[in-house]
Amino acid sequence: MRVSPATSQRVAVGFMWALAAITFAVLVFILAFILAHGLPHVTWSFLTQSPTSMGREGGIFPMILGTILVAGLAVLVAAPIGVATAVYLTEYTREGRLTAVIRFGADCLAGVPSIIFGLFGFVFFAIALGMGLSVLSGSLTLALMVLPTIIRTSEEAIRAVPYAYREVSFGLGSTRWQTVIHVVLRSAIPGISTGIVLSLGRSISETAAVMLTAGSALRLPRSLFDSSRTLALHFYILAREGISMTNAYATASVLIIAILALNVLSYWLMRRFVAKVGR
Amino acid sequence: MQAPRIVVQGFTACFDGKPAVKNLDLEIFPNERLAIIGPASSGKTTFLRSLNRLNDLDHGFTHSGKILHDGKDIYDADVDVAELRRKIGMVYAVPVPLPWSIYDNLVYGLRLAGIRDRTTLDERVEKALGYAVLWDEVKDRLHEPANVLSGGQQQRLCIARVLVLEPDVLILDEPCSGLDPISTGKIEDALVALKERTSIVLVTNNTKQAARASDRTAFFLLGDLVEVGPTAQLFTKPTQKKTNDYLVGQFG
Ligand SMILES: Nc1ncnc2c1ncn2[C@@H]1O[C@H](COP(=O)(O)OP(=O)(O)OP(=O)(O)O)[C@@H](O)[C@H]1O
Numbered sequence A: 001m002r003v004s005p006a007t008s009q010r011v012a013v014g015f016m017w018a019l020a021a022i023t024f025a026v027l028v029f030i031l032a033f034i035l036a037h038g039l040p041h042v043t044w045s046f047l048t049q050s051p052t053s054m055g056r057e058g059g060i061f062p063m064i065l066g067t068i069l070v071a072g073l074a075v076l077v078a079a080p081i082g083v084a085t086a087v088y089l090t091e092y093t094r095e096g097r098l099t100a101v102i103r104f105g106a107d108c109l110a111g112v113p114s115i116i117f118g119l120f121g122f123v124f125f126a127i128a129l130g131m132g133l134s135v136l137s138g139s140l141t142l143a144l145m146v147l148p149t150i151i152r153t154s155e156e157a158i159r160a161v162p163y164a165y166r167e168v169s170f171g172l173g174s175t176r177w178q179t180v181i182h183v184v185l186r187s188a189i190p191g192i193s194t195g196i197v198l199s200l201g202r203s204i205s206e207t208a209a210v211m212l213t214a215g216s217a218l219r220l221p222r223s224l225f226d227s228s229r230t231l232a233l234h235f236y237i238l239a240r241e242g243i244s245m246t247n248a249y250a251t252a253s254v255l256i257i258a259i260l261a262l263n264v265l266s267y268w269l270m271r272r273f274v275a276k277v278g279r
Numbered sequence B: 001m002q003a004p005r006i007v008v009q010g011f012t013a014c015f016d017g018k019p020a021v022k023n024l025d026l027e028i029f030p031n032e033r034l035a036i037i038g039p040a041s042s043g044k045t046t047f048l049r050s051l052n053r054l055n056d057l058d059h060g061f062t063h064s065g066k067i068l069h070d071g072k073d074i075y076d077a078d079v080d081v082a083e084l085r086r087k088i089g090m091v092y093a094v095p096v097p098l099p100w101s102i103y104d105n106l107v108y109g110l111r112l113a114g115i116r117d118r119t120t121l122d123e124r125v126e127k128a129l130g131y132a133v134l135w136d137e138v139k140d141r142l143h144e145p146a147n148v149l150s151g152g153q154q155q156r157l158c159i160a161r162v163l164v165l166e167p168d169v170l171i172l173d174e175p176c177s178g179l180d181p182i183s184t185g186k187i188e189d190a191l192v193a194l195k196e197r198t199s200i201v202l203v204t205n206n207t208k209q210a211a212r213a214s215d216r217t218a219f220f221l222l223g224d225l226v227e228v229g230p231t232a233q234l235f236t237k238p239t240q241k242k243t244n245d246y247l248v249g250q251f252g
């Protein structure tokens, strides 16, 4: 029996639609499941108090602060280095062995499991440099972990800026540096920021590397040299050691909402930026 | 005649060792419009981009000979290239507005030159838009994105963006190649008015445009300057057979 092209087209479209729907349904189900179990327990006091008896009681305030410190500092360190590397690779060197080596290295690092970064961070930052299990060790480790992503996404974004813009800028009497700042980076900001937000998300949700470097102290970190537990790690420990499933779900809910909010916020900022600068 | 603004002496430009412009001698005078015509790959663009040193961006580019701007070789080591490019302003075949507002496009070069004063900027912008015959069309929408303008308006914006810098020489590489006759006419009108203020070098693939819109014409062929002379003379009584062949459409 021959199937008419119109029929096979309809079947194919229906099939792909179904697959897309399944993917989306799984995502919604997971989110709904966790939020349903967790959200009812996310109260103001849960967000603002310190945990007691290992997290069975009390809140998650130190973990919120720890997450902001560790992930924020990681991105604060990695972003300038990553963007500068991308600018160097695209605007200041000719394609050659050096750029190929740097790019290959970045790609390799991007594929290394985070636990390896954790191990390195533990040996290098915590032990060798004497930073101990601390916010600083953790964030520097995460910075190394997300650096390749920032380099590569920034590079893509910079390459997407038309070459003609650079010629125009040079033609109007700009130096290379001025062209990079005023034309290249300004046009590439949306793409670069996407990479940075992605990295922030990865830093926030990382567990293995953080456990080995920032530690898992429950108290409020008072300095960058204090150990601190992030939300993702707290959730892991609560669930893993069967301390409190309720609080584990509640912590996970906070984590999910934070990451969703981060994405929505960056999307909104980007839209405003693009609208203002004009495309 | 006045002293020439630009003197080209035995200038050769190569890409990866292959010459694109060969042993060129040419003078460009103040307040003249010099047209450059010639078939594809004759070195016209290469010559223009040598004048503002834009070819320097190309790693395969090498050159010999001299290009003197007001008596000073522009390839000397102590030349401020950014300053040179402000003095020798270039307009490209395809208009490329930067992805900003009309106003920001216009003041970009001035800001690079360190001019910050708002009234100065506004005055220069208005004047340049006037010369480029664009002021009436954009005066109420200076802060709209530049890419909403039509192609012809964008090209005049690009001309204005160079003119705000008050260049000594305005070099245009086939500025009307993508434009309709009305936009082309506006640009040619602008050039007539502009020659009071600057020298103009106009590369064009359109011999009629060269005949209409220039005082002298140079004919390039495969990197050689075949002939240069007053436009009327070059078009009616060319001295070289090659020029004549090109003008009657023998090649290209
Ligand atoms: N960046 C470059 N790298 C290598 N070769 C180049 C480069 N620019 C130009 N050339 C070569 O130099 C020669 C002259 O090119 P040019 O662009 O100056 O010609 P043109 O007269 O402007 O032609 P057209 O009328 O097509 O614009 C050509 O053979 C071209 O291939």
Ligand SMILES: [Mg+2]
Pocket: B044, B045, B046, B173
């Ligand atoms: Mg050309």
